[in-house]
Amino acid sequence: MPESLDLQHRASSTRDDGPEGDALYGHPTETFDVEPPYEPDDAELAAVEKYDDRFLDRELSWLQLNQRVLELAEDETLPLLERVRFLAIFASNLDEFFMVRVAGLKRRIAAGVAVRAASGLLPREILEGLWARSRELMERQSALFREGIVPALAEQDIRLVRWADLDRDEQKMAKRHYKERVFPVLTPLAVDPAHPFPYISGLSLNLAVLVRNPKTKTEHFARVKVPPIFDRFVPLGNQRFVPLEDVIGEHLKRLFPGMEVLGSHTFRVTRNEDLEVEEDDAENLLKALEKELLRRRFGPPVRLEVEESIDQRVLDLLISELGIRPEEVFKLPGPLDLTGLHVIADLGREDLKYPAFVPTTHAQLAEVESASPVDVFEAVRRHDVLLHHPYDSFATSVQRFIEQAAADPHVLAIKQTLYRTSGDSPIIDALVDAAESGKQVLVVVEIKARFDEQANIRWARKLEQAGCHVVYGLVGLKTHSKLSMVVRDEALYGAGIRRYTHIGTGNYNPKTARLYEDLGLLTADDAIGEDVAHLFNNLSGLSLNTTYDSLLVAPESVRDGLVDRIHREIQHHQAGRPARIRFKANAIVDEGVIDALYLASQAGVPVDLVVRGICSLRPGVPGLSETIRVRSILGRFLEHSRVYWFANGDPEHVAESWIGSADMMHRNLDRRVEVLVRIPGEDNSGEIGRLLDLLLDEETAAWELQSDGGWVRNDGTRHLHEALIAEQRRRRS
The missing domain is CATH 3.30.870.10 (Endonuclease Chain A)
Known part of the structure; x- marks a missing residue:
C-alpha cells in the first residue's frame, strides 16, 4: 500500500531555485x-x-469495456440508483459503438477497402464477432433489468410497471396525460400506395402498428414515433412509472379512428452517424460541417432492435424497407431503449446514490483569512499547481484562472483550445467578456468533435460575434489538445511580459469536470509558456515550427x-x-x-x-x-x-x-x-x-x-x- 494518499496537498518548488532550477522544470x-x-x-x-x-x-476490446460497465450495473454492493445509471450508460455506449465503429466497418467492406486488422482478423470476421458478442451483452442487459433491477427498485418502493399492472386511477391519470400532452404531438404515418414507407430516424423509439379497414378487410402498416421530448417513463405518483410507449399503445384507436387496431410492437433503428467532411477548403469547413450534420440523419441503418413478440410479417416488412441484414436484427424483451433509465437514476432518493461529494479548492489556490478569491497569477508565480479533478475544484482553479484573466487589466491576451464544453459554460462567457473589454482573444474551436459538432458551431459563432479570433485548427487534423495561455504585462513586478499556461487531460467543461477524473498543470514556467505560444501560432497562423523543448x-x-x-x-x-x-x-x-x-x-x-x-x-x-x-x-x-x-x-x-x-x-x-x-x-x-x-x-x-x-x-x-x-x-x- 502506498505511504500516503495525499494527492492534493503539494509543496511545490519555488521559482527562485538558482542555477539548478532548470533541472527541475x-x-x-x-x-x-x-x-x-x-x-x-x-x-x-x-x-x-x-x-x-x-x-x-480493438473493436472486441471495446465491447469488453462495455461489459465491465454492465458488470458495475450487476454489482449489488453499489447503490441501487448508481446501478441503474450504469445500465443506462451501457445502453448509450452501445448505441455510439454501432453508430461509429460498426458503421465504419460496414462502410469499409461496402467500399471494397477492407483490409486485415492488426489482430489478424478480416473486417467481415470482426463484424460477425461484434454481432454475436453484442447480442449476448444486450440479452444480458435485458435480463438484468427484468430480473435484477426492477425487483430491487420495487423493494425500495420504486416501481417500473407495464400498462397491465396499472390500477384504475393510474389508468385514468395516464389517459389524461396522453390526451393533454402526448396525443397533440403524435403523427401517425401509414404505408399504402399513396404513402411510401416513412423515414425512421436513428435511435428513435417507434411503434409498428397493424390496422385493418373494417369494410374492406385490408390491413395496413403504420409507424408512430414515440416523442423524444417527453420523459421515457411516465410518473404516476408514489414513485410508480410506466413506459411512454405503453401509454401510446393503449390509446392507438384515437390515432386511427374507425380502423381496427390489430396490434403494435416497438422497434428502434441505429444508423451510421459518423461524419465525413472534406477539408480541402478550410474557409468552407464550417458550412460543410453544417451541411453534413443535416445529412447525418439519413445515414444507412446498422442495427434494428425489436420486441421479441413482434409479428413476423411486420418484422419482414421492416427488414425489407430498411435494407437491414437478418444478423443485424436484435430481438429483445421490452422495454427497448434503456438509455431512458437516466430519468429513474435522477430521482431524489439520495439514500440510493453515492454519498454527496463536493470538490475542494486546491491548497495552493485556497483563500487565506480573506473573503476574496486567491489571485491565481500570484499563486502560480510562486508554485506550479498540479490539479487533480474532480477532487480539486475546476471552478476555483481552471475556471477562476480564465475568469480572472478576463477581468484583469494587466492581461493583454488569452489563447484557448475548446474541444467540448457545456451549454452554459462560464469559460465561454469569460472569453466573450475578455474580447469585449479589448483583450486579444484567440479560440481554437474543434467543430468536428464527434456528437458535439452542433454545439461547437454555435459557440464558435457566439465567440466570433463578441470579437474573438476564432480558428478551426489545421486542415486534416482535429485539435484535441487542452491548452490555455494568458499573456500578462507584469512590468509592475519588473518581469515584463509573462505567460501563464494551463495544460490538461480533460475538456474545458465545468459539468464533466465534476464526473471525469483528470489532471492539469497551471504554470508560469518560461520554457513551457514559450512552447505553448509557438503551438498557438502554429494553429492560428502559418508557422512551420514543429519542435518544442518542453512539450x-x-x-x-x-x-x-x-x-x-x-x-x-x-x-x-x-x-x-x-x-x-x-x-x-x-x-x-x-x-x-x-x-x-x-x-x-x-x-x-x-x-x-x-x-x-x-x-x-x-x-x-x-x-x-x-x-x-x-x-x-x-x-x-x-x-x-x-x-x-x-x-x-x-x-x-x-x-x-x-x-x-x-x-x-x-x-x-x-x-x-x-x-x-x-x-x-x-x-x-x-x-x-x-x-x-x-x-x-x-x-x-x-x-x-x-x-x-x-x-x-x-x-x-x-x-x-x-x-x-x-x-x-x-x-x-
Whole structure:
C-alpha cells in the first residue's frame, strides 16, 4: 500500500531555485546520457514481430469495456440508483459503438477497402464477432433489468410497471396525460400506395402498428414515433412509472379512428452517424460541417432492435424497407431503449446514490483569512499547481484562472483550445467578456468533435460575434489538445511580459469536470509558456515550427518521443540503473508503441498499464510480455487522465512524468493535434508517482487483462474514488 494518499496537498518548488532550477522544470541533467541512445537491432525487432497474434482486436476490446460497465450495473454492493445509471450508460455506449465503429466497418467492406486488422482478423470476421458478442451483452442487459433491477427498485418502493399492472386511477391519470400532452404531438404515418414507407430516424423509439379497414378487410402498416421530448417513463405518483410507449399503445384507436387496431410492437433503428467532411477548403469547413450534420440523419441503418413478440410479417416488412441484414436484427424483451433509465437514476432518493461529494479548492489556490478569491497569477508565480479533478475544484482553479484573466487589466491576451464544453459554460462567457473589454482573444474551436459538432458551431459563432479570433485548427487534423495561455504585462513586478499556461487531460467543461477524473498543470514556467505560444501560432497562423523543448506534440513527436523514452528505459535496465514504465490512458492501440513496450518487456523492464477502455496489447505472454501488467478501473468517476511515467534511471526515484491529451491510438498520434507536457518539479512528479502507486496497488479494486484477451475482476477491497474522497475529507476536517 502506498505511504500516503495525499494527492492534493503539494509543496511545490519555488521559482527562485538558482542555477539548478532548470533541472527541475523539464530539462534534468542526466549524467548517464553520455552513452548513445539505445536503438533495437533487427534481431530484437524480429523477436517481437514473430508473434503474429500479439495484438488483440480493438473493436472486441471495446465491447469488453462495455461489459465491465454492465458488470458495475450487476454489482449489488453499489447503490441501487448508481446501478441503474450504469445500465443506462451501457445502453448509450452501445448505441455510439454501432453508430461509429460498426458503421465504419460496414462502410469499409461496402467500399471494397477492407483490409486485415492488426489482430489478424478480416473486417467481415470482426463484424460477425461484434454481432454475436453484442447480442449476448444486450440479452444480458435485458435480463438484468427484468430480473435484477426492477425487483430491487420495487423493494425500495420504486416501481417500473407495464400498462397491465396499472390500477384504475393510474389508468385514468395516464389517459389524461396522453390526451393533454402526448396525443397533440403524435403523427401517425401509414404505408399504402399513396404513402411510401416513412423515414425512421436513428435511435428513435417507434411503434409498428397493424390496422385493418373494417369494410374492406385490408390491413395496413403504420409507424408512430414515440416523442423524444417527453420523459421515457411516465410518473404516476408514489414513485410508480410506466413506459411512454405503453401509454401510446393503449390509446392507438384515437390515432386511427374507425380502423381496427390489430396490434403494435416497438422497434428502434441505429444508423451510421459518423461524419465525413472534406477539408480541402478550410474557409468552407464550417458550412460543410453544417451541411453534413443535416445529412447525418439519413445515414444507412446498422442495427434494428425489436420486441421479441413482434409479428413476423411486420418484422419482414421492416427488414425489407430498411435494407437491414437478418444478423443485424436484435430481438429483445421490452422495454427497448434503456438509455431512458437516466430519468429513474435522477430521482431524489439520495439514500440510493453515492454519498454527496463536493470538490475542494486546491491548497495552493485556497483563500487565506480573506473573503476574496486567491489571485491565481500570484499563486502560480510562486508554485506550479498540479490539479487533480474532480477532487480539486475546476471552478476555483481552471475556471477562476480564465475568469480572472478576463477581468484583469494587466492581461493583454488569452489563447484557448475548446474541444467540448457545456451549454452554459462560464469559460465561454469569460472569453466573450475578455474580447469585449479589448483583450486579444484567440479560440481554437474543434467543430468536428464527434456528437458535439452542433454545439461547437454555435459557440464558435457566439465567440466570433463578441470579437474573438476564432480558428478551426489545421486542415486534416482535429485539435484535441487542452491548452490555455494568458499573456500578462507584469512590468509592475519588473518581469515584463509573462505567460501563464494551463495544460490538461480533460475538456474545458465545468459539468464533466465534476464526473471525469483528470489532471492539469497551471504554470508560469518560461520554457513551457514559450512552447505553448509557438503551438498557438502554429494553429492560428502559418508557422512551420514543429519542435518544442518542453512539450511532445502530435502528430510530429508524441509517438517517437514516447518510444524513445521506452528505449531509454531498456538502456537503463541493461546498465543496472532503475528502470520501469507506467502508463495510464483511455486506450492503448498503436502498434508502434505496443511493440516498443513488448521490446522493453523482453529486456526485463517492468511495465504497468492502467487502461480504462480499449487495449490491444496482450500481457503475460511467455517470451513476449511477461513483465507487462494491464488493469482497468471503472467506478463513480470516469478515469480520463493520460499519464506517461518513466523511472528514468535515477536512483533517487526522481521519475519523468508526462500528462496530456493523447491516448495511444492512431487517430491521436497521426490525425490530431495532441500535447503532452513534462511535469516540472520533483514534488509534483512525485505526486504523479504516488497516484500511480494507488492505481496499481493490489488492494485497489480493478479488472486485470489476461493473456487470452479476457478481463477478470480482482479481489481488491479498496475502491479508488472512495479512497480519494475520504482522503480529501480527512484533510478538510
